Amino acid sequence: xxxxxxxxxxxxxxxxxxxSSIRVEQQKTQTxxxxxxxxxxxxxxxxxxxxxxxxxxxxxxxxxSVRVRATGCHGFCExxxxxxxxxxxxxxxxxxxxxVGEIVAKTVKQGELIERLLYVxxxxxxxxxxxxQVGFYKHQHRxxxxxxxxxxxxxxxxxxxVGGYAGLAKALSELKPDELIEQxxxxxxxxxxGGGFLTGRKWRSCREAEGEPKxxxxxxxxxxxxxxxxxxxMEGNPHSxxxxxxxxxxAIGSNHGYIYVRAEYPLAVExxxxxxxxxxxxxxxxxxxxxTGFDFEIRINRGAGAFVCGESTALMASIEGKIGDPRAKYxxxxxxxxxxxxxxxxxxxxxxxxxxxxxxxxxxxxxxGTEKSKGTxxxxxxxxxxxxxxxxxxxxxxxxxxxxxxxxxIPDGRxxxxxxxxxxxxxxxxxxxxxxxxxFEQLTELGAMMGSGGLIVMDEDTCxxxxxxxxxxxxxxxxxxxxxxxxxxxxxxxxxxGRICQGKGEAEDMDKLEALGEQVQLTSLCGLGTSxxxxxxxxxxxxxxxxxxxxxxxxxxxxxCRQLITFxxxxxxxxxxxxxxxxxxxxxISGGTRKGKGKDRVRVPALIDQDKCIKCRACHEACxxxxxxxx
Amino acid sequence: xxxxxxxxxxxxxxxxxxVQARSGDTVLEVARQMGIEIPALCYxxxxxxxxxxxxxxxxxxxxxxxxxVASCVYPAREGLEVYTNTQKVLTARRAVISxxxxxxxxAKAVQELAERYGVTEPAYEPKDPQGRCILCGQCVRTCxxxxxxxxxxxxxxxxxxxVGTPYDAESAQCIGCGACQNLCPxxxxxxxxxxxxRAVLTWNTDxxxxxxSRCGQRYLPARxxxxxxxxxxxxxxxxxxxxxxxxxGTAEDFARxxxxxxxxxxx
Numbered sequence: 001x002x003x004x005x006x007x008x009x010x011x012x013x014x015x016x017x018x019x020s021s022i023r024v025e026q027q028k029t030q031t032x033x034x035x036x037x038x039x040x041x042x043x044x045x046x047x048x049x050x051x052x053x054x055x056x057x058x059x060x061x062x063x064x065s066v067r068v069r070a071t072g073c074h075g076f077c078e079x080x081x082x083x084x085x086x087x088x089x090x091x092x093x094x095x096x097x098x099x100v101g102e103i104v105a106k107t108v109k110q111g112e113l114i115e116r117l118l119y120v121x122x123x124x125x126x127x128x129x130x131x132x133q134v135g136f137y138k139h140q141h142r143x144x145x146x147x148x149x150x151x152x153x154x155x156x157x158x159x160x161x162v163g164g165y166a167g168l169a170k171a172l173s174e175l176k177p178d179e180l181i182e183q184x185x186x187x188x189x190x191x192x193x194g195g196g197f198l199t200g201r202k203w204r205s206c207r208e209a210e211g212e213p214k215x216x217x218x219x220x221x222x223x224x225x226x227x228x229x230x231x232x233x234m235e236g237n238p239h240s241x242x243x244x245x246x247x248x249x250x251a252i253g254s255n256h257g258y259i260y261v262r263a264e265y266p267l268a269v270e271x272x273x274x275x276x277x278x279x280x281x282x283x284x285x286x287x288x289x290x291x292t293g294f295d296f297e298i299r300i301n302r303g304a305g306a307f308v309c310g311e312s313t314a315l316m317a318s319i320e321g322k323i324g325d326p327r328a329k330y331x332x333x334x335x336x337x338x339x340x341x342x343x344x345x346x347x348x349x350x351x352x353x354x355x356x357x358x359x360x361x362x363x364x365x366x367x368x369g370t371e372k373s374k375g376t377x378x379x380x381x382x383x384x385x386x387x388x389x390x391x392x393x394x395x396x397x398x399x400x401x402x403x404x405x406x407x408x409x410i411p412d413g414r415x416x417x418x419x420x421x422x423x424x425x426x427x428x429x430x431x432x433x434x435x436x437x438x439x440f441e442q443l444t445e446l447g448a449m450m451g452s453g454g455l456i457v458m459d460e461d462t463c464x465x466x467x468x469x470x471x472x473x474x475x476x477x478x479x480x481x482x483x484x485x486x487x488x489x490x491x492x493x494x495x496x497x498g499r500i501c502q503g504k505g506e507a508e509d510m511d512k513l514e515a516l517g518e519q520v521q522l523t524s525l526c527g528l529g530t531s532x533x534x535x536x537x538x539x540x541x542x543x544x545x546x547x548x549x550x551x552x553x554x555x556x557x558x559x560x561c562r563q564l565i566t567f568x569x570x571x572x573x574x575x576x577x578x579x580x581x582x583x584x585x586x587x588x589i590s591g592g593t594r595k596g597k598g599k600d601r602v603r604v605p606a607l608i609d610q611d612k613c614i615k616c617r618a619c620h621e622a623c624x625x626x627x628x629x630x631x
Numbered sequence: 632x633x634x635x636x637x638x639x640x641x642x643x644x645x646x647x648x649x650v651q652a653r654s655g656d657t658v659l660e661v662a663r664q665m666g667i668e669i670p671a672l673c674y675x676x677x678x679x680x681x682x683x684x685x686x687x688x689x690x691x692x693x694x695x696x697x698x699x700v701a702s703c704v705y706p707a708r709e710g711l712e713v714y715t716n717t718q719k720v721l722t723a724r725r726a727v728i729s730x731x732x733x734x735x736x737x738a739k740a741v742q743e744l745a746e747r748y749g750v751t752e753p754a755y756e757p758k759d760p761q762g763r764c765i766l767c768g769q770c771v772r773t774c775x776x777x778x779x780x781x782x783x784x785x786x787x788x789x790x791x792x793x794v795g796t797p798y799d800a801e802s803a804q805c806i807g808c809g810a811c812q813n814l815c816p817x818x819x820x821x822x823x824x825x826x827x828x829r830a831v832l833t834w835n836t837d838x839x840x841x842x843x844s845r846c847g848q849r850y851l852p853a854r855x856x857x858x859x860x861x862x863x864x865x866x867x868x869x870x871x872x873x874x875x876x877x878x879x880g881t882a883e884d885f886a887r888x889x890x891x892x893x894x895x896x897x898x
């Protein structure tokens with residue numbers, strides 16, 4: 001590791017001088033091995049790879065001339081652990097400890113490619129040598145995530161080397177708070193946490209609100225199932241969030257900030273903590289920032305795992321040390337927020353956008369996107385999709401492009417059925433509407449919402465009633481219980497959905513769900529309640545016939561709802577391999593073997609005892625010959 | 632709850648009638664002053680509204696947008712139009728009442744509302760036919776904000792949410808003042824005065840009596856006397872005796888004073 005200058009920077013000139021010196025020093029290192037250490041790649045074992053690389057380099061005597069950089073998430077989690085070797089940008093995927101020696105010997109030392117570690121496009125069968133050639137990255141526009149692969153999140157020097165804190169320097173030296181707010185407003189940046197409120201306008205309200213002190217808050221309580229973009233920003237580029245917050249605080253006139261992070265994100269908490277300490281040491285945070293006389297401190301508050309604490313007023317109650325219950329927001333939190341004082345809360349991704357806008361200008365930012373939704377949006381693409389991971393695309397791109405171009409389509413040749421956008425409060429969008437551009441208004445019109453950017457792709461094997469039940473169960477469990485309609489209404493809807501899935505649905509259930517959903521939407525206290533019915537209402541809107549099949553024919557077309565399906569073996573297709581027999585946990589399958597000797601040896605096809613079968617699908621998944629069918 | 636420090640007057644209309652109100656007042660308060668009845672269970676004049684029970688929903692038009700809000704927490708604003716009785720409002724109110732009827736079928740206040748709004752069926756089969764708590768939180772706010780004893784709070788969440796002491800254990804904070812019982816709109820809080828103690832049954836707490844230093848009779852829970860002594864230091868000596876003895880004592884003091892005055896005038 002390089003020597004670290006820890007003296008406080010007393011002026012903008014000192015910041016630029018430090019930046020130059022870091023760049024000069026980093027240029028001495030010719031080759032860098034960027035190793036993704038995001039949570040996804042860590043799960044694949046990238047943590048171990050750091051040591052293995054260090055050992056291999058030492059063995060070759062390269063430990064001083066080659067740097068191993070443990071970076072944040074690169075986004076392509078499906079193919080982890082990911083390794084990128086600079087300056088060429090050679091991209092290797094699914095790298096294991098056994099590959100490391102070869103990578104060092106061939107690629108690092110001699111610039112040779114190792115074919116088997118290259119990414120092969122499943123459609124074109126072409127091999128990609130760099131990230132830019134990979135379909136997953138090619139169709140993205142990575143700004144907020146732009147530096148994730150280029151910096152070690154635990155090193156402020158890396159962040160400075162890629163131009164970090166230049167936005168802050170510019171804001172403090174060239175712009176008055178009002179001009180700054182004007183710039184953010186003109187850029188068209190809207191809240192990335194789901195609400196989509198114009199960020200500049202929020203800042204303006206908070207600046208003009210009466211009362212001191214004012215608070216600047218960051219919402220890192222990402223709780224949607226399947227969403228992990230904020231996590232990856234906090235883990236992979238924490239300084240971008242801090243820089244955005246300091247700029248915001250300067251614009252609003254605040255000296256106190258809080259970052260509310262879920263405790264389930266330990267790496268985010270750790271990296272943010274390190275980043276805050278480093279920024280304080282360099283005088284980029286704390287008292288007299290860059291010698292300008294402006295003070296701003298940031299504290300980290302860890303959430304204890306309640307989904308509702310992502311709601312602004314519940315989040316503030318939680319920071320205050322109270323139970324995370326929301327309250328009515330008829331008087332905005334920009335006027336009466338944390339501790340009853342004017343407070344400006346923005347989401348992680350919103351804050352990370354701020355330095356980019358200050359650096360490159362409002363016009364640059366607003367040149368991307370649609371009329372009312374500007375810039376890019378990060379989505380976490382999960383579910384039945386080839387390229388699981390984090391994607392950043394300009395607003396206005398169609399869902400179809402995200403799913404097919406970036407996501408690489410649906411695996412195993414299955415058919416696309418629906419995509420759930422906006423998390424549990426979002427909606428299910430069917431195939432016919434896939435050309436809808438990603439835009440706050442357009443998605444809301446379809447009964448979904450941008451939300452924080454979760455995209456869960458479902459194929460034909462997914463039952464929408466079951467999905468609606470899943471999300472309703474989630475919301476019912478996560479509801480705080482303060483207001484009547486959300487507390488009672490979600491439970492009633494869940495019971496009805498459960499009944500339909502069990503084949504006990506009644507003809508009027510669909511109308512009941514719709515009527516109840518509408519009331520919960522209209523009368524609930526906070527956003528969790530008012531959007532709780534979305535998954536039910538949107539699936540009813542687009543997949544009503546599937547509900548009807550469940551209710552009237554007592555049949556689950558996707559073969560998911562256990563009470564409505566049976567498993568059986570097609571004797572002609574069965575090869576008696578006994579895989580299903582072994583897989584069955586309740587010994588419900590007999591046969592599946594060969595009997596007799598010599599010429600008399602015959603195959604006995606498997607047979608499932610319906611009384612014993614618990615419909616766990618194990619046999620269906622174990623069978624390689626599609627002999628176990630669901631009906 | 633008044634948020635504005637400098638209260639100004641605003642003009643709004645409720646059900647077509649124009650009215651002037653203080654900007655800090657809620658729509659519910661303004662409407663009630665006009666004689667327009669809006670039901671509300673989590674609102675109390677002393678505590679304000681909590682926006683929790685949702686039976687006070689009304690329709691408003693503000694900044695050109697029509698929507699439903701909880702009138703117990705929505706502030707009166709200039710130019711606001713409020714509609715308390717539209718079909719949409721009534722449908723929503725009925726839906727909420729039917730949910731409350733399922734949650735607390737034995738609560739009289741809910742039964743009365745159900746009757747007034749023609750709700751005959753609970754939204755689902757009640758789990759507890761004797762249920763009275765609607766989770767309006769008035770006891771919680773009374774105990775924490777008004778009395779500042781901090782004995783009870785919400786516990787658990789969602790469907791499991793309830794009010795109670797930590798772990799439902801006997802409370803070391805409850806002073807037995809009974810304010811929660813007074814403010815509870817559904818009569819869910821039970822307190823029994825026994826010879827040896829005041830039993831706050833709902834909070835699993837027994838409180839020993841303070842005896843009057845004059846007549847030796849019980850008069851208040853000892854912990855309540857202690858609480859009052861701390862919050863009312865000026866009159867601390869008055870707390871030694873029961874109200875009856877205090878009256879008698881005052882009367883005796885008066886009598887003694889007038890006798891003394893008579894004697895001194897004769898001299």
